[in-house]
Amino acid sequence: xxxxxxxxxxxxxxxxxxxxxxxxxxxxxxxxxxxxxxxxxxxxxxxxxxxxxxxxxxxxxxxxxxxxxxxxxxxxxxxxxxxxxxxxxxxxxxxxxxxx
Amino acid sequence: xxxxxxxxxxxxxxxxxxxxxxxxxxxxxxxxxxxxxxxxxxxxxxxxxxxxxxxxxxxxxxxxxxxxxxxxxxxxxxxxxxxxxxxxxxxxxxxxxxxx
Amino acid sequence: xxxxxxxxxxxxxxxxxxxxxxxxxxxxxxxxxxxxxxxxxxxxxxxxxxxxxxxxxxxxxxxxxxxxxxxxxxxxxxxxxxxxxxxxxxxxxxxxxxxx
Amino acid sequence: xxxxxxxxxxxxxxxxxxxxxxxxxxxxxxxxxxxxxxxxxxxxxxxxxxxxxxxxxxxxxxxxxxxxxxxxxxxxxxxxxxxxxxxxxxxxxxxxxxxx
Numbered sequence: 001x002x003x004x005x006x007x008x009x010x011x012x013x014x015x016x017x018x019x020x021x022x023x024x025x026x027x028x029x030x031x032x033x034x035x036x037x038x039x040x041x042x043x044x045x046x047x048x049x050x051x052x053x054x055x056x057x058x059x060x061x062x063x064x065x066x067x068x069x070x071x072x073x074x075x076x077x078x079x080x081x082x083x084x085x086x087x088x089x090x091x092x093x094x095x096x097x098x099x100x
Numbered sequence: 101x102x103x104x105x106x107x108x109x110x111x112x113x114x115x116x117x118x119x120x121x122x123x124x125x126x127x128x129x130x131x132x133x134x135x136x137x138x139x140x141x142x143x144x145x146x147x148x149x150x151x152x153x154x155x156x157x158x159x160x161x162x163x164x165x166x167x168x169x170x171x172x173x174x175x176x177x178x179x180x181x182x183x184x185x186x187x188x189x190x191x192x193x194x195x196x197x198x199x200x
Numbered sequence: 201x202x203x204x205x206x207x208x209x210x211x212x213x214x215x216x217x218x219x220x221x222x223x224x225x226x227x228x229x230x231x232x233x234x235x236x237x238x239x240x241x242x243x244x245x246x247x248x249x250x251x252x253x254x255x256x257x258x259x260x261x262x263x264x265x266x267x268x269x270x271x272x273x274x275x276x277x278x279x280x281x282x283x284x285x286x287x288x289x290x291x292x293x294x295x296x297x298x299x300x
Numbered sequence: 301x302x303x304x305x306x307x308x309x310x311x312x313x314x315x316x317x318x319x320x321x322x323x324x325x326x327x328x329x330x331x332x333x334x335x336x337x338x339x340x341x342x343x344x345x346x347x348x349x350x351x352x353x354x355x356x357x358x359x360x361x362x363x364x365x366x367x368x369x370x371x372x373x374x375x376x377x378x379x380x381x382x383x384x385x386x387x388x389x390x391x392x393x394x395x396x397x398x399x400x
Binding site for chain 2: 034
């Protein structure tokens with residue numbers, strides 16, 4: 001049901017720079033967590049950083065959901081496409097709530 | 101309440117290699133997600149990968165919780181220390197459930 | 201930003217019977233959990249039932265999200281109202297992901 | 301792996317009254333949510349109450365985890381039983397994180 005369009009943009013395109021900045025930060029957080037494990041840092045401190053990375057990832061997901069809902073779902077050209085995209089959106093939300 | 105001991109090991113030390121491998125995979129997943137955003141990939145596909153990265157990060161957290169519970173909490177030398185570590189553990193679990 | 205309309209229906213109205221059945225089941229699950237605590241049942245068994253109740257409550261939330269997205273958000277009469285409802289929807293999703 | 305002991309108490313027994321009070325409140329919240337659906341209340345308002353009920357259920361779960369960790373896991377009489385209970389505890393935490 002997923003389509004890769006050869007012609008962007010998608011709903012998140014205006015936000016693209018901000019999303020990429022956030023993802024770069026999450027990547028750094030993961031590297032930092034790995035460094036803590038390498039250095040045998042106290043377990044609880046590592047877990048605190050993991051929680052922070054999860055929260056940051058959630059922010060990225062919500063940013064994507066936001067753009068997608070407004071542009072790709074609500075802005076879809078015809079009723080059938082809107083229905084299909086609403087299906088996909090709800091499935092994605094369910095996965096995010098379930099964490100996987 | 102956190103202490104960095106100059107002398108490991110911690111509860112996760114036997115699992116260290118496995119945790120580091122998992123974290124490296126998560127780091128790769130985040131880079132992959134950034135690449136998808138760069139390439140204007142379909143929002144839902146990006147969200148699917150975010151869910152996968154979160155599930156993987158949860159696995160790391162559970163691995164750390166496991167080792168910490170068995171060694172640092174249950175194996176603590178005296179009752180007062182065990183109580184203190186139980187406090188920390190429950191707080192960490194609450195943060196993981198709350199996602200941040 | 202919330203409005204109670206004196207004239208339904210909302211997006212979930214066709215699903216109303218199913219949602220009420222689900223909520224009745226969750227209510228029964230909660231009573232069952234209280235009974236287990238009353239009877240000093242083993243902690244882990246009680247926790248298993250709590251997880252089940254949470255999963256059931258999530259299903260209700262997703263059912264509401266589904267109807268709301270399709271009818272109240274996408275079906276809103278003008279662009280400004282659609283924007284406002286998209287704002288509310290995203291905020292609700294964020295709360296569900298954060299568990300409160 | 302679950303055992304019902306004929307002779308309480310469990311780790312949560314001192315907290316029993318508080319847990320039952322909390323569960324009674326959650327039960328009331330669920331009934332309230334059903335009432336809102338019956339009355340065709342605005343979807344977002346219902347979702348807000350669901351998030352509140354989920355947060356309250358999480359508090360009950362954490363209270364049980366707390367007592368169980370301190371008494372049933374850490375306080376277990378021999379090493380093999382402690383290991384078994386640690387296994388169960390970690391599995392319960394994983395389910396709570398996964399919401400089901």
